[in-house]
Amino acid sequence: GAIPNDSVMKDVDGRVRAIACTHGHLDHIGAISKLAHKYRAPIIGTPFTADLIKQEIEAEKLQGTKNEVVTMNAGRRRQIAPDIELEFIRVQHSIVDCVFAAIHTPKGVILYANDFKMDRSPTLGQPPDFARLKKLESEGVLALITETTNAGVSGKTPSEQIAKDLVWDVLMGTEETKSGVLMTTFSSHIARIRAIIEAAHEMGRKPVLLGRSMEKYWGTAKRVGYAPKSNDLAVYGRRKSVDKFFKRMMQEGKDKYLPIMTGHQGEPGAVLSRVANGETDYQLESGDKVVFSAGIIPQPLNKSSRHIVETKLKMRGARVYDNVHVSGHACVE
Structure with a gap:
């Protein structure tokens, strides 16, 4: 695996308020046990994701990560700063409990949508929360940060x-x-x-x-x-x-x-x-x-x-x- 270079955070004006994890694949949570101890911020994930994060932290003895691991279900919101809220929106992926992260700010919503698929007939869990996504559009989306491995492939991913x-x-x-x-x-x-x-x-x-x-x-x-x-x-x-x-x-x-x-x-x-x-x-x-x-x-x-x-x-x-x-x-x- 690889650990991202987070030295750029030194130049960011302000402090990290939360570490939000949208799903539990190792390329998304694997570095938490190596880096999270640098930030006085809770680690937030859905139940399956949060459990995996706790296991990663438990296995990594060297860093002694003490961050609180917070479990938050899809459809819920959490205040992470006086004027900023984090919301998890249900979506589907090849791992359970996957979500989009919507960051509500005074200037609008920043939607983080990383690794997902729009599966309308999943075999486990519920379909993506299309109603909430549609309503979010009317609330004003300031920015969409999105990525998925097949983003450059034409067609639709099967259910x-x-x-x-x-x-x-x-x-x-x-x-x-x-x-x-x-x-x-x-x-x-x-x-x-x-x-x-x-x-x-x-x-x-x-x-x-x-x-x-x-x-x-x-x-x-x-x-x-x-x-x-x-x-x-x-x-x-x-x-x-x-x-x-x-x-x-x-x-x-x-x-x-x-x-x-x-x-x-x-x-x-x-x-x-x-x-x-x-x-x-x-x-x-x-x-x-x-x-x-x-x-x-x-x-x-x-x-x-x-x-x-x-x-x-x-x-x-x-x-x-x-x-x-x-x-x-x-x-x-």
Whole structure:
């Protein structure tokens, strides 16, 4: 990851009143535990985001961050200065509890809209608050600060419902087979993981989450109410427990389980990479299926790593289903 250079803040007239976080992806909150201690300001986020921030701060012992972490739901407002209010407005993204931040000032509203999509039929949570956005326009928007990865791509980003249909279409096509089916997706994409879990139950296979980040994000989702507390789901984060599971899976039968694992970008050390390298007891065989419910993050290293792991999987006999996915970023629309 990267930490932004905040030295420019020295030239800003005034002091930081709040650190507002619009969602919990690491490229948005990962530097908080390294930088927030410089500012006497609360850190504000929605429940899922705030929980992740607390975990980041807890893991970073060096800086000793003491900032208050404030939980604020979408649709709520908070006074952050005598004449400035912060409002969170509900929107959709590839992580739950995503919001726009509207900063109400005496001169008008500054709307910060960073990483989002306008999903009118999400599978988890409610659609964006279009009514509030429309009303905000009439109140006077002074500035719009916006960015999304697909901003330069023509067309409209499909709904997460489409991704769920794609996942079910692929997995239901394998339900009659006794061979292994392995899934990989973003650990933070709770809506996608829930769709895969539902499909696993329909197939008669027990879903199993594998990898440290799977354990982290699913645990967070359970704490804040975005993940059902199902007894028919196993979660193994540590390497030893992952290896024990694969050993049991090979003994009991591949068709009994649907592992959902880390490694969709081909990251070295992730569970899928270890499977592809033959570093676990899971034996890839001809007829096994590996489903990537994730696109490649557009960066040269990711493209290379993903190509390498896919090639290894194919060389070991697996059939690879690529890009069973829709983006969480709005296009030009």
